[in-house]
Amino acid sequence: MITGKNYIGSKISAEGNVTYTTINPKLNTENEWVFTEATEAEVDAAATLAAEAFEVYKNKTDAERALFLRQIALEIEDLGQQLINAYTTESGLPEGRAMGERGRTIGQLNAFASLLEQGDWVQATLDLADPKRTPAPKPDLRKMQIAIGPVAVFGASNFPFAFSTAGGDTASALAAGCPVIVKSHPMHAATGELVALAIIKAAQKTGMPEGVFSNLNSKGITVGEQLVKHAAIKGVGFTGSIKAGKALCKIAANREEPISVYAEMGSINPVVLLPEALKARGESWAQKYAASINMGAGQFCTNPGLILGIASTELDNFGKHLASYIDEQIASCMLHPNIHSAYETGKQNMLDASETEVLAVKLATNGANDGKPTLVKVSGEAFLENKDLHTEVFGPFSMLVACDSQTQLVEVLNQLEGQLTGSLIGDSSEVAKYSKVIDALRSRVGRILFNGVPTGVEVCPAMHHGGPFPASSDSKFTSVGNDAIYRWVRPVSYQDWPQEILPAALQDDNPLGILRKVNGFYTKA
Secondary structure (H helix, E strand, C coil): CCCCCEEECCEEECCCCCEECCEECCCCEECCCCEECCCHHHHHHHHHHHHHHHHHHCCCCHHHHHHHHHHHHHHHHHCHHHHHHHHHHHHCCCHHHHHHHHHHHHHHHHHHHHHHHHCHHHCCEEECCECCCCCCCECCEEEEEEECCCEEEECCCCCCCCCCCCCHHHHHHHHHCCCEEEECCHHHHHHHHHHHHHHHHHHHHCCCCCCCEEEECCCCCHHHHHHHHCCCCCEEEEECCHHHHHHHHHHHHCCCCCCEEEEECCCCCEEEECHHHHHHHHHHHHHHHHHHHHHHHHCCCCCCCEEEEECCHHHHHHHHHHHHHHHHCCCEECCCHHHHHHHHHHHHHHHHCCCCEEEEECCCCCCCCEECCEEEEEEHHHHHHCHHHHCCCCCCEEEEEEECCHHHHHHHHHHCCCEEEEEEECCCCCHHHHHHHHHHHHHCEEEEEECCCCCCCCCCCCCCCCCCCCCECCCCCCCCCHHHHHHCEEEEEEECCCHHHCCHHHCCCCCCCCCEEECCEEECC
C-alpha cells in the first residue's frame, strides 16, 4: 500500500528525480520504502486543485464536514496494525505510544466533528436594525466566521499522528471548511502516506470535492517554501524548530498577499519550586519530574527543561533526589539519528559551560540513538549573565537554577523567552507571598500549572497550547482543542441583507438552532 509517491487529491504522482528513504532509529538502518520528492509543478497542481476544491468545500454544511471527519477517524482505525508498525518502524517509539497517539488523533477528529454538529463555533452575532434611532437610524448587522481558503500543514517530527498528516492542524482546517495540503515529514513518510490514503478514502466515501486533501513528499525545505509562497495558500500550520518556523513566517510575510503562519516552535517550560512545598514533598516531586523529563526521550514540546528555585538546603536536596531518580530512568530511542546527534551536541554545550555543575548524566545505553537523561545546575546569577544557558536542548535534558532571592527569581522569569507552559510547585498557604513570581511566570506562558508536570496536553475546549513568541508565532491562538479552528477562519459582517439570502446561521428564525449573540445577549431563540 505504501507507494512512496505524492497524492495530488486522489491522483498518485511521482514526476521528480529526488528520492529518499526513512530511518529505523532503533535499528539504525534505512527502511525499505523509497519516496519521491514533489516537484514545483506538483506543488502547483496540488495548490491549484485545492483552490478549485475550496469553491465547493466551503459550501458544504457543518453536518457534511462532520461526517467527513468521522469517516477519516474510521479509515485510520481500519488501517490497524499496519499503521502501528509503520509508526514504530519510522519513529523508534514503542507500540503503546503509537496506540495512544492514534487514539488521540481519532479523538481530535471526532471532537471537531462534534463541534461542527453543535454549530455554535461560527460565533453568529446579530445586532438588529433600529430605524427610529436618532440622530441616525441603526443598520441591521450580522456577523459570522467563514473559511479562509486552502491551508498548508507541515507534519511534525515528534508526533507522527497527532501533529502530522491527520493531526490537529489538518482536522481543525478541514472542520473550518479549508482544503489541506500536507507537507509530509521526511522522518515518517510511510506513516504519513498511510494516513493520507485514509483521508482520501474518507473524502471519496463522503462526497467531498477532489483536491480537498493532498499529501506531498519532501526531503528538504524546497517543497515547503514553494507551498508557503503559492498564491492559492491562505494559511500555514507548523510545529517544529524556531529556525524553520521563523523562516516560514518571513516567507509568508513577504508574499504579495501576506498570510499567517501559525507556528509552534520551541519551549523549555519553566518550573518554579516554592520553599514550603520543597520541605514537605521535595523527594516526591523529584521522582515525578525525573519521569517527566525522560518521557518520550524528552521529545515533547512541553518537556520541563528549566527548574527554578531559591537557594536552600531543601533545593540542594531536591537536586540530589532528582539526579538520583534520573539515574534510574531507562534511556529510550530518539526519533532519528539527526535528532539524537543534535541532542548530544546541545547537551555537551551545556556540560562544557563553565557555569554548570553536572548533577546527572546517563552514560551507558543499549541503542545507538538512545537519549541519555541529563541534569545540570547553575546559579541564578550565571543564568542571567549567559543567555546561551536559556537555549532549548531538545531531548531528556533539564537545568536546575538556584536563585539567591525571590527578586532574582522574578528577574530570571522576566528574561525568559515566551513558553508554552509554566509550572508552580507550592503549598496554597505560601502562594500569596510569591505573587510577583506568579505574575512573572504567567506573563511568559500560555498555560500555567499548579502542582503538576507539564508533559501531557489535554485535548479539550479550555486548553491553550501556544504562548508568547517564540513558543508560538501568535500567542492568541492554540494548536490544541476546539479553538484551534479559529486559525483558519475570518469574520464577515452582513449589513441589511434580506432574510432569504442570509446564511442560515444568521437568519431570524435560527433554523440551525445554534447559540447566537443577539443584541448583546446569548440565546437560541
